[in-house]
Amino acid sequence: MKPVVLIIGKPNVGKSTLFNRLIKEKKAIVMDYPGVTRDQIFSEARYDGRAFTLVDTCGIFEEPANELEEAAKNKVLESLDDSDLILFIVDGRNGLTAEDHYLANVLRKVKNKVLLVANKVESYDKFEINILPELYTLGLGILFQFPQNIIKIWMS
Ligand SMILES: Nc1nc2c(ncn2[C@@H]2O[C@H](COP(=O)(O)OP(=O)(O)OP(=O)(O)O)[C@@H](O)[C@H]2O)c(=O)[nH]1
Numbered sequence: 001m002k003p004v005v006l007i008i009g010k011p012n013v014g015k016s017t018l019f020n021r022l023i024k025e026k027k028a029i030v031m032d033y034p035g036v037t038r039d040q041i042f043s044e045a046r047y048d049g050r051a052f053t054l055v056d057t058c059g060i061f062e063e064p065a066n067e068l069e070e071a072a073k074n075k076v077l078e079s080l081d082d083s084d085l086i087l088f089i090v091d092g093r094n095g096l097t098a099e100d101h102y103l104a105n106v107l108r109k110v111k112n113k114v115l116l117v118a119n120k121v122e123s124y125d126k127f128e129i130n131i132l133p134e135l136y137t138l139g140l141g142i143l144f145q146f147p148q149n150i151i152k153i154w155m156s
């Protein structure tokens with residue numbers, strides 16, 4: 001079986017945008033408001049000659065507002081063990097919130113396969129000063145940036 005790469009993160013951080021970019025298709029719906037992705041979306045992907053299954057998710061709601069969110073959350077929780085790599089996406093422009101910390105705590109149990117990805121990093125200078133130090137406090141692996149050069153660093 002191909003390795004499974006799971007994209008996770010709180011709503012609206014750009015998970016589906018990254019998913020589409022990596023599979024080079026507009027398969028997942030991208031909107032400028034949170035809570036767009038519900039069911040997990042799977043796609044076969046290939047990068048640098050390596051094939052893998054990429055999964056876009058709704059992330060994990062700390063406090064699901066309804067049964068749908070509860071079911072979606074449980075599905076993602078179940079998927080963690082079955083994934084080979086988990087891309088934990090955070091907002092590199094606005095920094096962390098309680099939701100990110102909640103997710104980080106959940107992911108600590110599978111820490112060795114988690115990569116923290118800061119998305120929406122349009123100004124690296126601002127990011128480095130305002131956001132980067134905060135991200136290190138999560139104590140989760142290496143930091144990658146998107147969109148600037150994640151793919152380059154990821155595969156190197
Ligand atoms: N400025 C900026 N905006 C981005 C970036 N990546 C995504 N966005 C925007 O952020 C918004 C949310 O993107 P999505 O990809 O739908 O986010 P998501 O995490 O899948 O959201 P949910 O499915 O609702 O959890 C959209 O308006 C995107 O265009 C980025 O790198 N920079």
Ligand SMILES: [Mg+2]
Pocket residue numbers: 015016017028029036037057058
């Ligand atoms: Mg989405």
